[in-house]
């Protein structure tokens with residue numbers, strides 16, 4: 576299966592691709608040991624030692640309750656001491672479903688400080704019967720799971736971000752192993768170091784993006800495969816992580832509080848924003864999408 580990097584190589588329409596059920600389950604990891612203790616993205620600068628743990632715990636609980644209110648009861652893993660970023664559970668795996676079987680690709684974290692997080696998630700997914708697939712030794716480079724690799728809602732098509740945390744060279748393996756095309760999006764602004772900081776899928780036809788985080792070729796690819804592209808403004812994207820929103824059901828959009836323009840645009844398009852405070856987690860460069868993993 577191909578890895579596509581240019582609009583001119585897209586010789587299919589999304590509707591012609593095989594369907595793939597959207598994941599409906601949510602996993603979250605407790606923030607008991609969440610802290611900013613090192614700087615591995617620009618948002619963390621100036622925040623070492625400043626996390627208010629009890630506020631963080633409250634914000635995490637509110638996010639969990641928001642999922643519950645829309646009918647999704649998250650599974651929960653306990654955060655581990657010494658792993659201050661483990662709460663960002665989108666990054667250690669990429670779940671998939673193929674031929675009625677579920678599995679996860681295990682990440683190879685770019686930051687050495689985060690490498691030990693992966694085993695906790697491998698254990699969780701094995702315990703619920705998922706196959707765990709490490710990247711082969713022959714495939715060089717790092718990979719940060721659903722931080723960078725995001726499924727197109729309802730279709731067997733993967734969007735693959737690269738440039739900061741994930742190497743483009745890992746995607747041919749994933750494309751081959753699953754038999755799905757991967758559309759590559761190069762990230763060009765270090766404030767948007769994961770694809771999930773600038774690209775939030777809403778439904779099969781719609782996506783919310785911050786266009787300034789992509790190359791021209793990337794923006795063209797997004798427009799080629801989504802009918803409706805909603806843009807978030809620079810300030811809301813950069814400081815409030817507007818595009819790290821999560822739409823688990825094609826209707827509700829869980830999003831950091833205060834993304835006024837983005838929310839207006841979402842409402843106009845028929846979505847229902849649910850505003851949440853994640854500012855303790857923004858200190859570490861993460862918000863809603865990073866704090867959960869979707870699986871089948």
Ligand code: ARG
Pocket residue numbers: 615616619660663665666689721722769771772859860861862864865
């Ligand atoms: N401090 C974490 C890191 O830099 C934040 C991860 C946020 N996760 C995400 N999916 N964007 O790795």
